[in-house]
Amino acid sequence: MAIHPPSNRLWWKEPIHGIELAWIVIAFLWGLFMFFFMIAWHFIGQQNLSNETYKVKPEAYAERVEAFAAEFQATGDDGAPLEEDGVPVVRPPVGGDAYILARLWEFWPILELKKGESYRIHLSSADWQHGFSLQPTNINISVHPGYEHIITLTPTESGTFGIVCNEFCGIGHHTMTGRIRVVD
Amino acid sequence: MTSIDQGALTGTGARTSWRTCRFSGLKIEANAEALIKVNAVAAVIFLALGGLMGLMVALTRWPAMQLLPAEWFYLVLTGHGANVLLFWIIFFEIAVLYFASAVILGSRLAAPKVAWFAFVLMVVGAVMANYAVLRGDSTVMFTSYPPMQASQWFYLSLIIFAVGALIATFIFFGTLVVAKNEQTYDGSVPLVTFGAITAGIIAVFTLASGAIILIPTWFWSLGLITNIDTLMYKVVWWGMGHSSQQINVSAHVSIWYAIGAMVVGAKPLSEKVSRTAFFMYILFLQLASAHHILAEPGMSSSWKIVNTSYMMYLAVMGSMIHGLTVPGAIEAAQRRNGFTRGAFEWLTKAPWGNPAFAGMFLSLVMFGFIGGISGVVLGTEQLNVLMHNTIYVPGHFHGTVVAGTTLAFMAMTYLVVPLIFQRDILWPGLAKLQPFVFGIGAGGISLFMMGAGTLGVARRHWDMSLTDAAHAYEFPAAAYLMMGLNGISAIMAALGGVMFIVIVVGSILAGPRLDRPGAKLTFPLHDKSRESVSEYGSHGTLKLPGTLILVGIFFACFVLYYFVNWKYLSELWLFN
Numbered sequence: 079m080a081i082h083p084p085s086n087r088l089w090w091k092e093p094i095h096g097i098e099l100a101w102i103v104i105a106f107l108w109g110l111f112m113f114f115f116m117i118a119w120h121f122i123g124q125q126n127l128s129n130e131t132y133k134v135k136p137e138a139y140a141e142r143v144e145a146f147a148a149e150f151q152a153t154g155d156d157g158a159p160l161e162e163d164g165v166p167v168v169r170p171p172v173g174g175d176a177y178i179l180a181r182l183w184e185f186w187p188i189l190e191l192k193k194g195e196s197y198r199i200h201l202s203s204a205d206w207q208h209g210f211s212l213q214p215t216n217i218n219i220s221v222h223p224g225y226e227h228i229i230t231l232t233p234t235e236s237g238t239f240g241i242v243c244n245e246f247c248g249i250g251h252h253t254m255t256g257r258i259r260v261v262d
Numbered sequence: 263m264t265s266i267d268q269g270a271l272t273g274t275g276a277r278t279s280w281r282t283c284r285f286s287g288l289k290i291e292a293n294a295e296a297l298i299k300v301n302a303v304a305a306v307i308f309l310a311l312g313g314l315m316g317l318m319v320a321l322t323r324w325p326a327m328q329l330l331p332a333e334w335f336y337l338v339l340t341g342h343g344a345n346v347l348l349f350w351i352i353f354f355e356i357a358v359l360y361f362a363s364a365v366i367l368g369s370r371l372a373a374p375k376v377a378w379f380a381f382v383l384m385v386v387g388a389v390m391a392n393y394a395v396l397r398g399d400s401t402v403m404f405t406s407y408p409p410m411q412a413s414q415w416f417y418l419s420l421i422i423f424a425v426g427a428l429i430a431t432f433i434f435f436g437t438l439v440v441a442k443n444e445q446t447y448d449g450s451v452p453l454v455t456f457g458a459i460t461a462g463i464i465a466v467f468t469l470a471s472g473a474i475i476l477i478p479t480w481f482w483s484l485g486l487i488t489n490i491d492t493l494m495y496k497v498v499w500w501g502m503g504h505s506s507q508q509i510n511v512s513a514h515v516s517i518w519y520a521i522g523a524m525v526v527g528a529k530p531l532s533e534k535v536s537r538t539a540f541f542m543y544i545l546f547l548q549l550a551s552a553h554h555i556l557a558e559p560g561m562s563s564s565w566k567i568v569n570t571s572y573m574m575y576l577a578v579m580g581s582m583i584h585g586l587t588v589p590g591a592i593e594a595a596q597r598r599n600g601f602t603r604g605a606f607e608w609l610t611k612a613p614w615g616n617p618a619f620a621g622m623f624l625s626l627v628m629f630g631f632i633g634g635i636s637g638v639v640l641g642t643e644q645l646n647v648l649m650h651n652t653i654y655v656p657g658h659f660h661g662t663v664v665a666g667t668t669l670a671f672m673a674m675t676y677l678v679v680p681l682i683f684q685r686d687i688l689w690p691g692l693a694k695l696q697p698f699v700f701g702i703g704a705g706g707i708s709l710f711m712m713g714a715g716t717l718g719v720a721r722r723h724w725d726m727s728l729t730d731a732a733h734a735y736e737f738p739a740a741a742y743l744m745m746g747l748n749g750i751s752a753i754m755a756a757l758g759g760v761m762f763i764v765i766v767v768g769s770i771l772a773g774p775r776l777d778r779p780g781a782k783l784t785f786p787l788h789d790k791s792r793e794s795v796s797e798y799g800s801h802g803t804l805k806l807p808g809t810l811i812l813v814g815i816f817f818a819c820f821v822l823y824y825f826v827n828w829k830y831l832s833e834l835w836l837f838n
Contacts, residue, residue: 080452080453080454080519080520080522080523080528080529080530080591081286081288081366081452081453081454081519081520081523081524082452082523083447083448083449083450083451083452084449084450084452084453084533087448087449087450089450089533089534090533090534092532092533092534093532094532094534094535095531095532095590095806097586097590097805097806097809097810098531098532098535098583098586098587098590101582101583101586101813102535102579102583104817105578105579105582105583106579108575108582108817108820108821109571109574109575109576109578109579110574110575112571112575112638112642112824113567113571113574113575115828116567116571116642116643116644117567119643119644119828120563123644123831123832124832124836124837124838125644125647125831125832125834125835125836125837125838126563126644126837126838127556127557127563127643127644127647127837127838128837128838129561129562129563131559131560162733163732163733164732165732165733184732188733196836201559205409206407206409206410207407207409207410207492209650209651209720211651211652211718211720212835213718213735213737214717214718214737214738215834215835216648216649216652216716216717216718216834217647217648217834217835217837218557218647218648218649218650218651218652219557219647219650220557220558220559220650220651222492222493222558222559222560223409223492224491224492225492225493225559225560226559227559227560229837229838230837230838231835231836231837232835232836232837233835234834234835234836235835240728240733240734240735241733242718242720242723242728242735243720244650244651244652244720244721244722244723245407245651245722246336246402246403246407246410246722246723247410248410249332249333249336249401251336251722251723251724252332252723252724252725252728252730252731253725253728253730253731253732254731255728255731255732255733255734255735256733257733257735
């Protein structure tokens with residue numbers, strides 16, 4: 079029994095049951111498959127989290143996001159700068175850099191992207207850790223203060239998308255949201 | 263029949279007293295017995311506290327109910343994590359380690375005074391942590407990610423608790439040495455002890471990781487260090503946070519084998535295979551820290567792939583092997599016991615009325631199907647982006663830690679109470695139902711949280727309707743339904759938890775005494791006389807058709823669910 083010493087002192091010489099052996103082989107091969115499939119997806123798949131990261135001072139990052147928002151803020155039909163819920167709507171150049179600042183408790187500013195175009199999205203935090211959760215698409219990425227993460231993102235659908243913070247960041251955590259607009 | 267040999271002298275000159283258990287034939291030393299008792303009782307107390315907090319969390323996350331205000335919700339959630347994930351589980355694991363060394367090997371416990379000291383440290387740490395959380399300035403969640411800072415008492419309490427647990431682990435190792443030197447057993451240690459050794463080894467490097475990160479973080483909270491790197495913190499902290507879950511896995515797999523052995527007379531099909539599977543855990547499980555870093559900046563894809571897969575899934579292979587050998591050993595044993603008709607008579611005629619067996623088997627099935635499969639999917643480098651920090655994550659680990667570990671520990675308690683406390687189970691009718699009530703509730707919370715997480719609902723979040731947020735976002739109605747069903751399941755699990763605590767406390771205090779001659783167990787242990795002779799687990803067993811079918815279903819579910827998630831991923835926006 080499993081609670082007594084093996085009755086056969088040379089237990090390592092006992093035969094292995096055929097079913098056990100077959101299952102070990104299946105489990106091993108399945109593990110190998112899953113391992114190599116992760117590597118393969120870097121070549122065949124189009125959803126791989128970027129490794130491009132830089133150390134950055136949170137204050138310096140916040141200044142760059144503000145400069146970016148001032149430069150590329152969208153204008154409405156009347157020529158006035160465009161805002162939504164009091165937050166500037168920013169149209170980054172297609173293929174260019176776009177910045178999102180996570181801070182207590184908002185993702186700032188609102189980006190307006192074009193469907194099917196790529197953008198280099200910069201993500202970092204001004205204060206605590208936050209969680210970038212793009213909904214309803216369900217892309218979830220951690221955001222650290224002091225680390226600038228650059229992700230090349232290509233929206234494949236148009237509409238209004240929510241960003242919900244999913245890393246606990248204090249008492250206002252459940253009020254922390256942001257927005258990305260995607261136009262055709 | 264009762265034989266109590268008083269006052270046997272040992273080499274150290276300390277007086278030790280022994281008794282022989284009439285039901286299991288195990289030789290039990292008084293110090294080991296006392297320490298198993300106190301650790302088990304402490305575990306149950308923290309389970310009650312942490313479980314109550316868990317119910318309040320679930321009822322707050324039920325949108326129609328939203329029981330607690332936001333501040334209390336985050337505070338109670340922090341306490342819930344510490345009390346159940348650390349204190350309940352580690353106190354019980356220390357009891358399991360002492361049981362698997364001193365009781366199973368029939369040895370005295372090494373250095374009982376030091377073991378008492380370790381117990382006192384753990385109690386001080388656990389009480390201090392609750393004090394730190396309840397005074398309101400340590401609402402940082404169980405993970406306490408910097409730069410968010412808790413009070414110094416929070417970090418200090420965890421350090422004290424970890425030191426106590428580490429000392430207790432070394433008492434376990436010391437007991438193994440004593441047993442070997444005093445030749446209390448013959449040949450190799452039993453499989454259950456081998457599994458406990460696995461748990462003990464993993465516990466050492468887990469607790470070391472905890473010390474490496476929590477001591478500087480404590481200095482930081484005291485103002486002695488100015489900065490804790492957020493990414494380094496996560497990498498090292500999860501060396502404790504995730505690896506400690508592997509202590510649970512090793513411990514509850516050992517318990518599966520132990521209960522199988524004690525209740526139906528199961529022998530491992532092959533000692534070699536089961537021990538190798540445990541050895542895989544020792545070699546590879548500590549890499550699991552990466553499971554929490556897959557969606558982080560700053561770590562390379564190669565690091566993530568190697569670590570998250572436990573080096574080519576070799577530790578997952580260990581678990582898959584136990585997934586076959588545990589039911590296989592039970593099937594083989596039941597066939598020896600005479601239940602040979604069809605593929606499943608061994609299972610349908612299994613002692614389902616015995617809460618130890620029912621809890622053990624439910625734990626095995628749910629750990630594999632819910633916790634295991636979701637864990638591998640969640641831990642796949644790219645797939646993690648679909649679920650990272652959504653409520654899918656707590657869904658997964660309630661499948662492992664609640665439906666798996668907690669249910670197995672509860673099942674074991676139904677054996678610890680008669681064998682160690684020498685009290686029979688009170689209210690057997692209630693005890694028969696308990697594993698099912700708790701198990702279905704725990705399975706429900708796991709599945710419904712996973713469902714809501716698939717729809718994007720965030721974990722550790724007070725208000726999924728985002729009422730006060732700057733920019734409104736509306737989660738789909740199905741997500742609300744899932745969170746409601748999660749609340750209902752949590753009530754059921756809590757009911758099962760209350761039943762467990764009432765039965766156990768009642769039995770310990772007022773259960774029929776078993777230390778009198780002629781007393782019988784309500785839930786009997788395996789009767790060896792009914793079994794046909796066999797040399798090892800699979801000896802004389804040509805086929806295990808039932809296990810083969812169960813494992814086949816498991817593998818089909820695993821592969822299907824794995825590829826469904828890749829399909830979801832391929833439909834996301836493109837990013838690289």
